[in-house]
Amino acid sequence: MVNMIILAVVFVIGAFIFQVTLSGFSRKVVARIQKRRGPTVFQNFYDIGKLLFKESSISHGFIFDFGIWMALGSTIATLLFMPVGGWALMPKYANIIVIIYLLAVGSLGMAMSAVGSGNPLASIGVSRALTQMFAYELPFVVIAVLIIYLAKSSNILKIIEYQTQNGWNLFSMPIGALVAYISLMGMLGKKPFDTPIAPAEIASGPLVEYSGKYLGFLMIQHEFATFIEVGLFVHLFMGSTSIIGFLIKYIIVYISAVMISSVMARLKIDEVVKFYWRWPLGLAILQAIITLGVRF
Amino acid sequence: MSMSTVSLMEKIKNIIRGHSLWMLHYCTGCGAMELPPTMTARFDMERLGFAPMATPRQADILLVTGYLSVKTLRRLIYTYEQMQDPKWVVGFGSCTINGGIYYDSYATIKRLDLYLPVDLYIAGCMPRPEAVINGFKKLMDMIKSGEANGWKKYKENLEWYRANQRKILGDSLYVTR
Structure with a gap:
């Protein structure tokens, strides 16, 4: 038991340091694409540190405070179910359904907290964020269910095992991988789908009233959520049992998402929903028909 | 605050603060014109850790670009008071x-530091x-060495x-919107 707690703490801190360094590196990549020098790789550590060291941070009541703890706590809890390579803290419970459900609790906590601030821009941002979640989850879940059907298990470790025997899902179902990748861009809030936090339009949306420590906690929550979402994609489509291999694939997937993001323009929220329910959903169903047709 | 009385923790905090400064640019005057080249590829403000922010809650620096009319001064004071400590004001x-x-204009204020603590x-x-x-x-160097403490002076x-604010704005500063 004590061993497991120590492992959990090491895992959470390791994931934090890895992801924050990587997002610092991704700022550097974006800067190079725009022909700039860009900040140091450790810039995100400075940003989070500065926010946590602010002398004051305004609160807008109990729901506002509680929602932040709910978001951060549930995201860290989700992280503990997440396998890395072939290793998982709780191998029995490394389940894709658990992860998708628990991740939604984080978004709901943030939504509750942002609405609790009473700022109209925050309400607009939250309604956009939840609408977008509604849009990208449907195609993603179709593909996830297809993979669960093929692997005969919703346990991610079993899915990885299935891929070591039958080859990566990325190659056996390329259309599905494309759909999941587009859904991943929506989950991460990368550029064509960064409608919920449009800084020039609704003043960073749900984050509009946060300051100091609260904003710092939400940044940490965002880093953990990124780790879970990108990790889920890597496990479902590029599964392998080594941790180093996982991290390399993770870096490739994340940096490519950042690169695509840096040359895109923002869609409106109705365009986002129409897009997701027309193209990725259609392609997901096509992939399901093809895969099942080949098998029977 | 002299350097000798600053504790080690405070020094570390100041160094971290000095590396990450998010600014709110209050663009009333023509000086705002010089900010886009400062932010984008040519001069690249982000390499020093500066980033533009959309709301006063998230910002550390209030950048006042150019003249302030009496009407905008009231909004500026509200904005400054919404920012969280520690915060700095830069007159541009x-x-x-x-x-x-x-x-000699009748409608603008002449000295900003009568109304807000300019660092x-x-x-x-x-x-x-x-x-x-x-x-x-x-400004980064001043923050790192702990000299920039206008927000304490304001308190x-x-x-x-x-x-001073009341002298120029009358009671309109406290009128609820």
Whole structure:
């Protein structure tokens, strides 16, 4: 038991340091694409540190405070179910359904907290964020269910095992991988789908009233959520049992998402929903028909 | 605050603060024109850790670009008071120092530091991006050494600042919107 707690703490801190360094590196990549020098790789550590060291941070009541703890706590809890390579803290419970459900609790906590601030821009941002979640989850879940059907298990470790025997899902179902990748861009809030936090339009949306420590906690929550979402994609489509291999694939997937993001323009929220329910959903169903047709 | 009384923890905090400064640019004057080149590829403010922010809650620096009319001063004071400690004010261009070319205008204020605690002025009409980057670098050094503490001054001398604000704004400062 004590061993497991120590492992959990090491895992959470390791994931934090890895992801924050990587997002610092991704700022550097974006800067190079725009022909700039860009900040140091450790810039995100400075940003989070500065926010946590602010002398004051305004609160807008109990729901506002509680929602932040709910978001951060549930995201860290989700992280503990997440396998890395072939290793998982709780191998029995490394389940894709658990992860998708628990991740939604984080978004709901943030939504509750942002609405609790009473700022109209925050309400607009939250309604956009939840609408977008509604849009990208449907195609993603179709593909996830297809993979669960093929692997005969919703346990991610079993899915990885299935891929070591039958080859990566990325190659056996390329259309599905494309759909999941587009859904991943929506989950991460990368550029064509960064409608919920449009800084020039609704003043960073749900984050509009946060300051100091609260904003710092939400940044940490965002880093953990990124780790879970990108990790889920890597496990479902590029599964392998080594941790180093996982991290390399993770870096490739994340940096490519950042690169695509840096040359895109923002869609409106109705365009986002129409897009997701027309193209990725259609392609997901096509992939399901093809895969099942080949098998029977 | 002298250097000898600053504890080690405070020094570490100041160094981290000095590396990450998010600014809210209050673009009423023409000086705002010089900010896009400062932010984008040519001069690249982000390499020093500066980033533009959309709301006063998230910002650390209030950048006042150019002249302030009496009406906008009230909004500026609200904005400043919504920001969270520690926070800094940078006066940009000669209008914030002595009125600049609006020295005899009836509708603008002449000296910003009568109303808000200015930590640093960037002089010029308008200052070029090089001067802006130079000013930011100076502000970073001041924050790291703990010299930039206008937000403490504002708290300590609140009555003096309030009296000055009331002199020019009358009671309109406290009218609820």
